[in-house]
Amino acid sequence: MLQTRMNLECAVTEEMIANALRIKPHDICLVPKRREELTTEGGLDVVRYFDAVKSACERCAAAASACRCSSIPTKKQIDAARRSGAPVVELHTGKYADADSVPEREHELERIRIAAEHAHAQGLQVNAGHGLHYHNVQPIVANPP
Numbered sequence: 001m002l003q004t005r006m007n008l009e010c011a012v013t014e015e016m017i018a019n020a021l022r023i024k025p026h027d028i029c030l031v032p033k034r035r036e037e038l039t040t041e042g043g044l045d046v047v048r049y050f051d052a053v054k055s056a057c058e059r060c061a062a063a064a065s066a067c068r069c070s071s072i073p074t075k076k077q078i079d080a081a082r083r084s085g086a087p088v089v090e091l092h093t094g095k096y097a098d099a100d101s102v103p104e105r106e107h108e109l110e111r112i113r114i115a116a117e118h119a120h121a122q123g124l125q126v127n128a129g130h131g132l133h134y135h136n137v138q139p140i141v142a143n144p145p
Contacts, residue, residue, distance in 0.1 A: 009070070012044070012052045021063045028060050029090055031070045043072040043092030043130075046080040057085035068127065073115035082122045089119050090127040093140065097131025109139055 006025035010016040011033040020028050030053060032044050046053050046069050053069060060067035068088035069081040081089045091112055099105035112128065119126045128140055 012049055012056050017056050017059060021059060021065065024063060025065055027066045027068060027088075028056075029068045029070055030056055030086075043070045043077070043090075043094075046071055046077050046084060050080055050084060053081070053086070054084040061085060068125075070130075071115075073112050075115065075118045078115060078119045078122060078124070082119075082124055086124075088125040088127060090129055091115050091119070092130050093128050093132055094130040096140070097133075097136055112140065 005027070006023070007027040007029065008020050008023065008025040009029045009031050010020045012030050013033060017028075030044055044053070057067040066088065067086050068090050069084070069086045070092055071077045071081050071089045073091040073093075078089055093108075093112060096105060096108035096112060099108050116126045116128070132140065
């Protein structure tokens with residue numbers, strides 16, 4: 001029998017969380033509310049929206065849906081995601097993917113590496129994504145923590 005898993009990205013709003021929990025996906029990834037938000041291109045600002053993220057993670061856990069945060073790749077954001085109860089962080093790779101120069105791309109890759117190591121040390125599962133494709137994903141997966 002073919003088994004499927006639904007992964008749903010949703011904003012941290014009452015309406016979106018309620019709809020997600022009604023659908024009951026296996027995974028719910030919390031992302032910024034609106035495309036216009038600066039953090040949409042950098043990940044969810046878990047520190048700023050901590051109370052709402054924590055509440056969403058608690059509700060997801062109670063409904064047996066795994067909650068993860070699309071996080072800005074910094075230690076402060078990862079620590080907030082862990083405190084919120086999210087067992088998984090998805091490090092936002094948009095700045096890396098959009099880098100215009102080799103030094104900028106290497107800087108962003110190092111930020112992601114440091115964030116991934118920190119998240120693993122906190123006991124979190126680490127995913128990464130945004131703007132990745134066949135060529136630029138190779139350095140991301142070449143040096144897992």
